[in-house]
Amino acid sequence: xxxxxxxxxxxxxxxxxxxxxxxxxxxxxxxxxxxxxxxxxxxxxxxxxxxxxxxxxxxxxxxxxxxxxxxxxxxxxxxxxxxxxxxxxxxxxxxxxxxxxxxxxxxxxxxxxxxxxxxxxxxxxxxxxxxxxxxxxxxxxxxxxxxxxxxxxxxxxxxxxxxxxxxxxxxxxxxxxxxxxxxxxxxxxxxxxxxxxxxxxxxxxxxxxxxxxxxxxxxxxxxxxxxxxxxxxxxxxxxxxxxxxxxxxxxxxxxxxxxxxxxxxxxxxxxxxxxxxxxxxxxxxxxxxxxxxxxxxxxxxxxxxxxxxxxxxxxxxxxxxxxxxxxxxxxxxxxxxxxxxxxxxxxxxxxxxxxxxxxxxxxxxxxxxxxxxxxxxxxxxxxxxxxxxxxxxxxxxxxxxxxxxxxxxxxxxxxxxxxxxxxxxxxxxxxxxxxxx
Numbered sequence: 001x002x003x004x005x006x007x008x009x010x011x012x013x014x015x016x017x018x019x020x021x022x023x024x025x026x027x028x029x030x031x032x033x034x035x036x037x038x039x040x041x042x043x044x045x046x047x048x049x050x051x052x053x054x055x056x057x058x059x060x061x062x063x064x065x066x067x068x069x070x071x072x073x074x075x076x077x078x079x080x081x082x083x084x085x086x087x088x089x090x091x092x093x094x095x096x097x098x099x100x101x102x103x104x105x106x107x108x109x110x111x112x113x114x115x116x117x118x119x120x121x122x123x124x125x126x127x128x129x130x131x132x133x134x135x136x137x138x139x140x141x142x143x144x145x146x147x148x149x150x151x152x153x154x155x156x157x158x159x160x161x162x163x164x165x166x167x168x169x170x171x172x173x174x175x176x177x178x179x180x181x182x183x184x185x186x187x188x189x190x191x192x193x194x195x196x197x198x199x200x201x202x203x204x205x206x207x208x209x210x211x212x213x214x215x216x217x218x219x220x221x222x223x224x225x226x227x228x229x230x231x232x233x234x235x236x237x238x239x240x241x242x243x244x245x246x247x248x249x250x251x252x253x254x255x256x257x258x259x260x261x262x263x264x265x266x267x268x269x270x271x272x273x274x275x276x277x278x279x280x281x282x283x284x285x286x287x288x289x290x291x292x293x294x295x296x297x298x299x300x301x302x303x304x305x306x307x308x309x310x311x312x313x314x315x316x317x318x319x320x321x322x323x324x325x326x327x328x329x330x331x332x333x334x335x336x337x338x339x340x341x342x343x344x345x346x347x348x349x350x351x352x353x354x355x356x357x358x359x360x361x362x363x364x365x366x367x368x369x370x371x372x373x374x375x376x377x378x379x380x381x382x383x384x385x386x387x388x389x390x391x392x393x394x395x396x397x398x399x400x401x402x403x404x405x406x407x408x409x410x411x412x413x414x415x416x417x418x419x420x421x422x423x424x425x426x427x428x429x430x431x432x433x434x435x436x437x
Contacts, residue, residue: 050395130150264331264336285336295341295345317346
């Protein structure tokens with residue numbers, strides 16, 4: 001069955017259609033808000049942005065996912081999920097509107113970041129609620145397909161939202177007003193997402209009264225014990241642990257280079273036309289990197305078939321190790337745009353491989369907990385990379401030392417993954433019976 005046929009089948013379920021509408025509007029809003037926040041921090045004419053400012057913005061956007069993610073389910077299993085989607089999006093509309101007002105006002109930076117942090121913290125509950133609600137709106141036979149298509153559609157919506165935010169920047173009458181306009185648009189879209197949740201009955205998405213764990217303290221303790229058990233299980237599954245370690249390094253490198261491109265776009269590439277030229281180039285870099293992500297999805301099955309999972313992972317890291325210095329040390333837009341495509345391709349190729357290795361190496365009973373740890377590592381690595389960039393980067397983003405350091409990390413990852421691939425291949429080719437004593 002093709003993707004289009006799968007989607008047509010799922011859309012026959014009224015509950016799925018309504019839940020998908022909430023997801024698309026919610027993640028469309030997320031894309032607008034996150035890009036509006038990022039462009040305010042990096043490209044606002046009133047700000048003299050430093051790499052440290054970018055690191056702080058990344059922490060605001062990503063750390064709530066890492067710290068609140070495992071505990072969000074505890075509360076979602078106590079509240080009606082439809083109400084979470086309704087009131088969560090309405091709350092985000094208010095908070096995004098407040099963030100917009102703060103952008104237009106002369107307020108301390110910590111107050112702006114607190115407001116933005118509140119929006120992204122609520123987002124963790126929204127996304128977890130959307131995922132937890134799927135089994136209530138489709139049958140068991142189609143749940144796997146729904147789990148594949150629904151988040152993918154949400155990611156596409158977030159990308160469209162980010163592109164819309166970049167476009168809004170050029171509609172504002174003043175350069176600084178574009179950020180506020182993007183955040184105001186996000187507030188309106190959050191309001192629409194909350195309104196879309198009203199199309200569903202209060203009890204449609206669960207949980208049922210008999211399924212609720214009423215003792216909050218016991219539920220939190222159970223969650224923490226579960227994460228610890230998932231970590232112990234992961235240490236016993238070496239292929240999954242190695243893939244996660246390699247993916248964390250790849251994510252770290254990608255994050256450091258993203259901060260580099262942000263600073264280049266803000267100061268080195270926007271000198272003649274001001275921040276708006278740099279903003280346009282940054283938007284183009286994001287789009288090119290997204291094209292690399294899409295291309296990775298097309299070629300990874302073929303590459304894994306020829307090279308093996310860890311072999312393809314090693315090839316992705318090796319490609320980055322070679323091309324990052326070859327393209328990045330010029331610090332010019334054209335080579336950097338090529339590098340953005342390559343990095344999108346190899347990062348997503350490695351992630352697809354990691355997802356597959358974890359899914360096939362980890363016992364099903366532990367899989368959810370291991371993926372929660374995966375999510376935490378993924379985002380913490382990104383924030384850590386921004387911290388490294390804050391230390392190493394000059395204001396204009398031209399740092400040979402950072403590019404070389406990232407290239408060395410890619411090379412180390414490639415070498416380690418190649419060694420693991422050789423060992424796995426040798427073990428698979430070895431005798432399947434014990435040698436005679």
